[in-house]
Amino acid sequence: MPELPEVETIIRQLREKVVGQVISNVQIFRPSQWKLNDANEVPEKLIGKQIHRIRRQGKYIVFDLSDGGVLIIHLRMTGKLIWSDDDFEREKYTRTVFYFASGGSLQFHDTRALGTLLFLPPDDVEKYSPVVGLEPLDESWTLETLQERIKNSKLDAKSFLMDQKKIAGIGNIYASEILFRCQIHPERRVNELTDAEIKSLYEQIPFVLNLAVEKMGTSLGDGQGNFRSVYNIEGEFQKLIRVYGREGEPCFECGSPIIRIKQKGRSSYFCGKCQR
DNA sequence: AATCGTTCCTGATAGC
DNA sequence: TGCTATCAGGAACGAT
Numbered sequence: 001m002p003e004l005p006e007v008e009t010i011i012r013q014l015r016e017k018v019v020g021q022v023i024s025n026v027q028i029f030r031p032s033q034w035k036l037n038d039a040n041e042v043p044e045k046l047i048g049k050q051i052h053r054i055r056r057q058g059k060y061i062v063f064d065l066s067d068g069g070v071l072i073i074h075l076r077m078t079g080k081l082i083w084s085d086d087d088f089e090r091e092k093y094t095r096t097v098f099y100f101a102s103g104g105s106l107q108f109h110d111t112r113a114l115g116t117l118l119f120l121p122p123d124d125v126e127k128y129s130p131v132v133g134l135e136p137l138d139e140s141w142t143l144e145t146l147q148e149r150i151k152n153s154k155l156d157a158k159s160f161l162m163d164q165k166k167i168a169g170i171g172n173i174y175a176s177e178i179l180f181r182c183q184i185h186p187e188r189r190v191n192e193l194t195d196a197e198i199k200s201l202y203e204q205i206p207f208v209l210n211l212a213v214e215k216m217g218t219s220l221g222d223g224q225g226n227f228r229s230v231y232n233i234e235g236e237f238q239k240l241i242r243v244y245g246r247e248g249e250p251c252f253e254c255g256s257p258i259i260r261i262k263q264k265g266r267s268s269y270f271c272g273k274c275q276r
Numbered sequence: 277a278a279t280c281g282t283t284c285c286t287g288a289t290a291g292c
Numbered sequence: 293t294g295c296t297a298t299c300a301g302g303a304a305c306g307a308t
Contacts, residue, residue, distance in 0.1 A: 001301060032284095035304095059302080077301045078286090093286095112285045114302075155279080163279095164303075172301070224287060225301070264280080266301070 001225045002075040003059060004136070004169025005212035005237065010081055011056050013230035017083050017104060018063075022050045025099040033095055033110070035118050036128070042119055046071070046098075058132035058168030068122035072130065073108065078224045079115030082107045082232050111224040132168035136206045137213075143202045150190045150198055157193070158186035158268045167205065173218055173244045176269045178208050180243045185275045186261070186268040212237040220245060243269040 002010070023046045031039030050066040061081070063071040073081070084105050090097070096108040096117060108117065120128060134141060134149065149166050160166055161175040170178070179186050182200040184193065193201075212218060217235030219227045227235055242252055247260040251271040259272050 003302095074303080076285095076303075110285095111287070112301085114285055116303090153278085159279090162302090165278095265282095 001077045001171055001173065002079065002217075002227060003171035003174050004056075004209050005174070005215075006217035006227050006229075006235065007056050007059050007061060007075070007169070008137075008213050009216045009229050009235065010075075011054050011061055013083070014061075014081065014106075015054050017230070018051050018100070018106065019054060020051065021104070022101040023047055023098055024101040025097075027097040027099075028095075029097075030095040030110075030113055033113060033115060033117055035116050037119050045069075045119060045121065057130050058135075058164055059171070060130040060132070062130075068125065070120045070125050072118040072120070074116045074130075075110070076112075076114040076116070078111040080107075080109040080228050081230055082109055082228070083230045106230075132164055133166045135168050136170075136209055141202075141206060143199065146202050147198055150193065150201075153190050155190055156186065156263060157184050157188045157190050158263050158266075160190045161205075162264075162266070169209065170205070172266055172268075173220070173241070174208060174212065176244045177242060178204050180270060180275060181208060183275050185272075186263060186270050188276075211240065215240065243271060245269065 026043040026046050028034065028039050028042060034042055049069060051063050052066040053064040055062050059074060061073045065071065084107065085103065088105065088107065091109060093109050093111045094107050095110050095113060098106040134145060153160055153166065155163065157179055158175055161170045161178060181204045182197060184197055215236040216229060217227050218237040218241065219234035220238050229235065243258050246258040246269060248257050250256065251258055251274060254271065254273045256271060256273040258269055261268050
């Protein structure tokens with residue numbers, strides 16, 4: 001499932017292939033995934049537009065077009081963006097394909113079809129922007145701003161990390177991994193954390209996310225959500241996973257079995273001995 | 277204003 | 293064997 005490191009990996013690879021390119025065609029096989037748009041009108045509005053810049057906002061992929069318009073894609077759980085230099089076989093779950101004037105195409109592939117796409121013409125850009133919280137890899141990431149957000153929240157630590165309006169980009173895998181490295185129990189209320197624990201979060205959140213970017217993301221299991229980058233290759237961070245998906249297996253630090261609980265309907269994995 | 281529960285979707289898996 | 297029920301997950305949405 002693409003979280004910040006996976007989306008960052010994707011946009012870095014997309015920049016090599018797509019910036020400066022002009023969209024020559026758009027094929028839409030699942031119109032319902034286009035939000036706030038009549039999908040029928042999307043191709044004619046996008047054809048001829050040049051990709052000026054590609055950036056990431058939380059887990060959103062944002063394409064800035066040369067005329068001031070914006071294309072926004074969110075991959076949710078199973079979305080993938082796969083580049084092809086030449087002809088390709090359209091797969092069963094290819095939902096939208098973007099073609100480019102100087103050759104090549106980008107397939108939006110999404111098994112569960114929960115991903116979303118959105119086109120904003122120049123006049124509408126101001127009306128809509130993905131609402132995301134602190135960016136852990138930006139200069140705006142400071143101990144003071146994190147402390148302030150934590151003090152004003154009654155959420156448990158896991159839910160706090162997952163809340164995109166608090167911190168942008170952390171999903172289920174990295175939330176568990178970060179809390180393990182900070183030795184914080186996922187059910188602790190954030191506004192009851194010690195200063196040392198908040199400092200640990202402040203340092204470990206960008207550390208873990210940066211490390212995962214270096215490893216080009218996490219590709220776990222062989223299920224629908226298994227991450228692939230733009231060139232259809234796996235990441236390497238799964239080799240560094242300490243707790244996620246390891247229920248019942250021994251903690252690498254102390255040997256006691258990793259525990260799985262549900263918080264807000266999501267699985268959390270942690271070591272009951274190492275995390276307090 | 278902050279937080280909670282429901283909904284979207286489909287392949288894999290468990291249970292009968 | 294073949295069917296049905298449940299689960300996984302992020303975020304928009306409406307309710308509290």
